[in-house]
Amino acid sequence: MIVLFILLIIIGCSCWGGGSGGFGY
Numbered sequence: 001m002i003v004l005f006i007l008l009i010i011i012g013c014s015c016w017g018g019g020s021g022g023f024g025y
Helices: 002-015
Strands: none
């Protein structure tokens, strides 16, 4: 669970928000 969440934060930069932290951050 935790690992998947971390991966979402890492790769989330280009998938979710496009910022520097993912999820729009």
